[in-house]
Amino acid sequence: MRHFAYPLAFVAGLSACSQHATPQQPTFQKPRTVSTIPIHTFPSDTALVFQRTPCYGTCPAYTATVFRNGKVSYNGERSVPVMGQHTFSLDQATVAAMLDEARRRNFNSLEHSYHARVTDLPATIITTYLPGQKHYQVMAERGAAPQPLQGYIDYLGAKLDPLAGLSTQR
DSSP: HHHHHHHHHHHHHHHHHHHHHHOOOOOOOOOOOOOOOOSSSSSSGGGEEEEHHHHHHHHOOOEEEETSSSSSEEEEEEEESOOEEEHHHHHEEEEEHHHHHHTTTTTGOOOEEOOOOOOTTTTTEEOOOTSSSEEEEEEEEOOOOOHHHHHHHHHHHHHHHGGGOTTTTT
């Protein structure tokens, strides 16, 4: 009987300790949507995908898929004046300039992600489809992008934010 008393006392002691332990707070991850190319297109038609992700507040969230022919497939997701799916047009010279800017800034040599270590910051995700190269995706939370990437985000934002109804003077 004594042999059973020791393990029983040990288990009772453990359960008493666990009642006084501080409960673990659940970790919440920022919602992120994933950039996708519309299913009816081919990557060779796609020039780039520019996505602004949501935050817990009113950060604008939209995805713009820019095609080589100048067509832009836009989806306003949250906190933008232009909500839902729309099709816009850019001239082909603008699309070519967007890709030239990626080359000039050595976009494909950047790291794939830059984190600010703050839970409520929005991010920008850019995927480029440069001719003769594999597609390349970079995600940067606000404030974490190195200067070449931030410059490219600002450049693309100046071209694409107006499609979402956003001012370029944000």
